[in-house]
Amino acid sequence: MELKKINENTWEIPKQGSMRVPARIYISSKLLESVKRDMTLQQAKNVACLKGIQRASYVMPDAHQGYGFPIGGVAAFNLDEGIISPGGVGYDINCGVRVIKTDFFAEEIKSKVKSLLEEIFKEVPAGVGKGRAAHLSYSVLEEVCAKGAEWAVENGYGTKDDLEKTEEYGRMRDADPGCITHRAKERGLPQIGTLGAGNHFLELQKVSEVYDERTAKAFGIKKKGQILVMIHCGSRGLGHQVASDYIRMMEDKFGIENLPDRELINAPIRSELGQKYYKAMCAAVNFAFANRQMIAHYVREVFKKVMGTNEGMEQVYDVCHNVAKFETHEINGQKRKVCVHRKGATRSFGPGREEIPEVYRSVGQPVIIPGSMGTASYILAGTDKAEELSFGSTAHGAGRIMSRHEALRRFRGEQIKRDLESQGIELKSTSWKGVAEEASQAYKNVDEVVRISHEVGLGKLVVKVVPLGVMKG
């Protein structure tokens, strides 16, 4: 495959064959080698062939092979002939990350990490098939899907300030729970307020580096040693089912004959089915926002119980990294509304954008990039340059390099726990197998991923955090 080096961390697959635009890859030579080993680049090319795609099919530094679209893929489509695709969003709709800052510092909390984790473990159900004891009714579930984190706050889970500091203010207003199948609701009903499994986690972290003091301060982060809480989860079975349902409906309606990959199935944005998928997706996005809002509330309650107070536990931000949204971007010198798909990519809007909360409008939005289990995570700030380079997007995490199967063969969960403990990191999980699958060696180096993001200008480094306690589903 022809791959042109544009500069140190930028590569391009020139337009060829049925590609409507080139594919642009933001990655170092080192990480490019792992990307070349799977289908990532071919998938980026396939995306470039879709109707109405604008500028380029973009690939973020943490990319790996996905379904149809690569994970770490960003693509925007015009509203006239463009498409919307469930494969461009992913199965875990609004999988995302929330960070809450505390006014505690490492020294005060060190001896309490274990009990904090144990209490959080009791309050936040994690793992597979673990639901909450009290089930919601279907009518309440519909309200959750319509109102997202707003529903949660109205019902006592958190504050209005949390909503202010959530992407989309915690609610996508185009959501229509009527567009979600009953099957999806059945899967979601027992799972609200639960963490789930797989790569989802909750961490107690301490700030280990501050790269940009002014921006960090705007984000509520004062100095090294400060304790943060990071929550990574999504829309659970409800979102997975929405994706599966609409893939099926689009296949039945539009056929699969002309697709290079069946998982690229899509619908014209203007079509009835395209609109229905968008409204169902928004409802699943809201379910995930409500989910993280509830989990954040439980965590604050635990802090109050164990530490005596949860004063100062304000939200830094909540980002979604699997989503499609209508946004205005500059295309050929003109401001145009496009449908931006971010699959395993985080929005990274710079200063001034009206979509970001007023408190962050002078510095750019916080971009939360979780690492893998036991490694560092980062908070970046969105940039103006990202709008030019990637429709305002950057990476979403470390990105896998090794299959779960291989990880299971190589690592033992018990050993990983001991290794983490020797580094002063507490780990609590529902499954040793799950721990082994998520071994940090199975992931790209997150330090390298954020370095590329910073150097290219997709998102600027603000703070680095390291875990003290990890709770895994």
Add this chain to the structure above:
Amino acid sequence: MEKYRFLQHTADAKFQAFGDTLEEAFINAALAVCSLMWDIDKIEIRVTQDVIVKAKDMKQLLVNCLEEILYLFDAKGFLLASVKDLNIEQAEGNYRLSACFQGDYFLEKYKVYGGIKAITYNEMKIEKNNHFLVQVVVDV
């Protein structure tokens, strides 16, 4: 004959399932999916679920059939341990599968160690050579 085998895949789980008949390959694919989440041999057979799925083509039928395992688990807490009477019919571009899923509800005594988000079409194969082979990638 081996029932199923897992293969290398960057992010997720990829497997091939085998059978002398297409039905047997589908059953073994179902067991492969379950093996990612729980130990089939440890689940008692106390509950049955009759399953009927329809599709426009064979791959969609496979996706719909395997997705039923995820749905029954999430929505009803049902753990599949064995599949009986799996039947595939095909008439004028319409495909229909019926089966009896056997297993138990998720009780305290059972351990579920992994989750699956979705069954995908990625690298999916349904082939007949000396025997039937189906290949599936699941999003975990």
